[in-house]
Amino acid sequence: MASPGSKQRIPLSASLVTQSLVAFACLMGGVVLPVYNPEFQGITQTVLFACGGISVACAVVNAIFGRRITLMMARMGLRSRVVIPREGLVYLGMMLLLAVGGLVGHSNMLLLVFGLMAGPWVINGWFVYTTLRRVTVKRQARDRVMVGESVVVDVCAGNSKSWFTSHMLDVRDEIASMTATGVSLLGVGIVTIARLPAGEKRTGHYRIVFGKRGLYQLGPIRISSRFPLGIGERGQSVSGTQTLLIRPRIGRLRLDWLRRQQEQLESRQSQPIRKGVFDDEFHHIRELRAGDSPRSIHWRSSARRGQLMVQEFHQNRESELFVLLDLCEHPDFTDRDQELAVSAAATLCVSRTHGGSSGESMLAIAGHTAVCVQDNKPSRFANEALDALAICQPSKSPPLEIALQQLADAGVLHKSRGILITSRPEYCRLAVIQLCADMMPDAIDVMQRLTVVPAVESSLSEMVIFDDLSPLTQDSHGTDQAGVA
16 A cells, blocks of 8 residues: 555656657767767768757656646547566666667677667567557445445456467556545555456455545545566556445433433323324223323223223324534644544444334435535434435534524424534524524423533433444554465
8 A cells, every 4th residue: 555655666657767768869879979970970960960859849748738638538549558667768868878888888798788788678679569458457345434444355357368368467446535624645556466367356455444424435446566677667547436435423311311311201191182292002902990090091992891991092102303504714723622523423323233123214414505404214314314424524604503404494303302502502592592583482391392412522421332432533444365286
């Protein structure tokens, strides 16, 4: 893996090196040859100088606009590029010294050695060109994972040539973070395929562990080879990209916190006939007992049986729930507290899938924008909520009023129990009271069913348990690569 802070090898374009060498050779020939061979004076010397000047101009243009020209060629479908690594430059330098020494010193032995060195250079160029012909690369990876989980990215390379075996293929997959400001490169996943026979496929993989939630991009892929001598390299890019959604870490709700919530909710159900947070389900009709409410008497059954009968209900514990996450950015709201708040909201949403919950669930997020997720199917609600929480970001002025209005319009604010996670609890309490006072008469009842949790580690740790808190604020990622033989 090539991390952003590591020192990268800067490849030199083969066209730039070739143009520079041609310019040097022409100018050197125009200066040196007429001194030892008068027949090269006159028009021959002029032609050499002209060719050298043209080559110098081409090299300058290539050095300044080479990258733009390469991008234009990539858009046209010409993505192949030949570069000369450091070893190749040393090899070319040795060849150049031998050629100049042979010409200046009239040494046939040096020219013979120069010719012997030129042969491997040409052969290596043919190999690296043929190796990547008709080679395809595909990537396979999961599109959604959780913070701290290992993502295995499979890279499959296929060789559709009929007889030539490709060797030492170096596959590099870029890993970038996608934010509102743009795409920033984080690193490179590397897979090395040692041998790819004709007509066959080989699969390698590398692993990534993301330490921060958000949206990431894999690709484009660059496949290259320097086989067999390593003095020349050819690479080509595969433009296919894939997005990864890194969801927040999910913890476990504390049993004592759940018990307190349950006790509070049961204490609010002192009137059995009242419809509210819980919808009681009819169970059966039985005889009147001491302590039963007269309001539960079923008069038709009582008249039929000649004695007082009452309706018995079983309380439905799967209440409707809404979670409101307020992400207001200020100096006291640290990055760790932000990630803990998001993870706590994610834990609450996922807990609705446990035990076959059937109540209506809703998530409202006040961040850069107001986001609302609502579904009566717990599994689908959890997936949609985790996707929304993965990309939400804090804001200096989050639209809390819009999020509260969405809850009110959905009809859950005045009848459902709610969990409000916020970095400004007093402001949010006043905002809820003000909204309820403007829209509904039971503002006090709404506040009784609303649990406000301050978005600080001490308060959130009383509600949620995380097995490992270290990856929550880790801004980097790690990779582990593997190759196939």
